[in-house]
Amino acid sequence: MPTVKKLPRPAAKTVRPSALQAESLRQTRREHASETAEDYVEAIADLAASQGEARVVDLARRLGVTHVTVNRTLARLQREGYVRVQPYRAIFLTDSGRVLAADCHHRHGIVVAFLCSLGIPEKAAEIDAEGIEHHVSPATLAAFARQLKANKP
Amino acid sequence: MPTVKKLPRPAAKTVRPSALQAESLRQTRREHASETAEDYVEAIADLAASQGEARVVDLARRLGVTHVTVNRTLARLQREGYVRVQPYRAIFLTDSGRVLAADCHHRHGIVVAFLCSLGIPEKAAEIDAEGIEHHVSPATLAAFARQLKANKP
DNA sequence: TTCAAAGTGTAGCCAAAGCTACATTATGTA
DNA sequence: TACATAATGTAGCTTTGGCTACACTTTGAA
Numbered sequence: 001m002p003t004v005k006k007l008p009r010p011a012a013k014t015v016r017p018s019a020l021q022a023e024s025l026r027q028t029r030r031e032h033a034s035e036t037a038e039d040y041v042e043a044i045a046d047l048a049a050s051q052g053e054a055r056v057v058d059l060a061r062r063l064g065v066t067h068v069t070v071n072r073t074l075a076r077l078q079r080e081g082y083v084r085v086q087p088y089r090a091i092f093l094t095d096s097g098r099v100l101a102a103d104c105h106h107r108h109g110i111v112v113a114f115l116c117s118l119g120i121p122e123k124a125a126e127i128d129a130e131g132i133e134h135h136v137s138p139a140t141l142a143a144f145a146r147q148l149k150a151n152k153p
Numbered sequence: 154m155p156t157v158k159k160l161p162r163p164a165a166k167t168v169r170p171s172a173l174q175a176e177s178l179r180q181t182r183r184e185h186a187s188e189t190a191e192d193y194v195e196a197i198a199d200l201a202a203s204q205g206e207a208r209v210v211d212l213a214r215r216l217g218v219t220h221v222t223v224n225r226t227l228a229r230l231q232r233e234g235y236v237r238v239q240p241y242r243a244i245f246l247t248d249s250g251r252v253l254a255a256d257c258h259h260r261h262g263i264v265v266a267f268l269c270s271l272g273i274p275e276k277a278a279e280i281d282a283e284g285i286e287h288h289v290s291p292a293t294l295a296a297f298a299r300q301l302k303a304n305k306p
Numbered sequence: 307t308t309c310a311a312a313g314t315g316t317a318g319c320c321a322a323a324g325c326t327a328c329a330t331t332a333t334g335t336a
Numbered sequence: 337t338a339c340a341t342a343a344t345g346t347a348g349c350t351t352t353g354g355c356t357a358c359a360c361t362t363t364g365a366a
Binding site: 025028032043130132 | 176
């Protein structure tokens with residue numbers, strides 16, 4: 001066997017320290033777990049506002065999945081206390097569901113507006129925002145808002 | 154049964170049209186599928202640069218998961234043509250793996266620099282970037298870069 | 307040369323989020 | 337009222353990405 005001495009981990013040379021990156025990625029994974037919940041409650045709130053009630057088919061159309069997926073996810077969201085669901089009935093948000101929805105709506109608006117302010121076309125901004133909004137920390141959201149305010153007084 | 158007439162879908166009133174939002178969400182889900190690949194190849198490239206080679210334990214530490222997860226994911230990445238793996242040997246990127254890694258590295262740098270330019274502390278910027286970078290379209294990335302250039306000439 | 311520790315691999319469990327296919331319930335209209 | 341259709345629900349499959357527990361290789365030092 002070749003005696004390729006394994007250097008004893010020159011930690012100093014690492015560009016992004018492992019611990020920090022590992023933590024960032026763990027954070028991202030945590031966020032991902034709640035992304036679905038956020039997308040659902042936001043869609044439910046929107047539908048309730050625009051149609052009076054949110055039904056499974058509407059949600060499925062809106063979220064781009066089948067009604068089966070919607071159904072199973074709603075069960076989880078009910079377990080987690082965001083929605084109230086009864087067979088063959090409309091879907092209602094709980095208090096905490098409404099809070100979460102409002103939060104998301106707010107965040108979404110800022111992210112889209114910010115991207116637009118950078119000259120990105122609305123449609124592209126919408127698409128990007130959908131992915132980005134779940135990963136924007138309060139500090140970054142505040143920075144976006146600050147920037148927006150500064151740019152159009 | 155109550156005769157609650159279901160309004161015939163007043164599409165005009167919908168704030169975000171269903172079709173667009175559904176497509177945005179589908180896009181986000183597609184991106185999510187490649188996030189893991191991006192994180193892995195970037196970590197592998199970094200490790201190869203800083204330590205000379207990337208090993209399973211290093212990756213596990215770096216990514217904040219167990220070596221088991223790393224192993225299974227590497228098998229998938231090999232199937233998809235990003236890495237070359239041999240039992241008990243170091244992990245190597247293929248050409249397309251190297252391209253992807255370079256891409257990600259570039260994108261990551263711009264996103265972090267952009268967030269920092271908004272006054273967000275480096276550490277928070279790193280964390281946010283980890284989540285955001287996978288959802289930034291070329292147009293948005295270009296906008297970030299443009300902004301950066303304009304701000305410090 | 308041996309052998310313990312570190313690294314790597316495998317088996318098998320779990321949950322989330324997709325899907326198709328099929329069963330059941332509501333609803334509006336004939 | 338009856339019934340076709342739309343909406344909803346259920347069974348069961350897939351992939352991804354976590355995990356623990358245990359087995360096998362490598363490696364370096366005694």
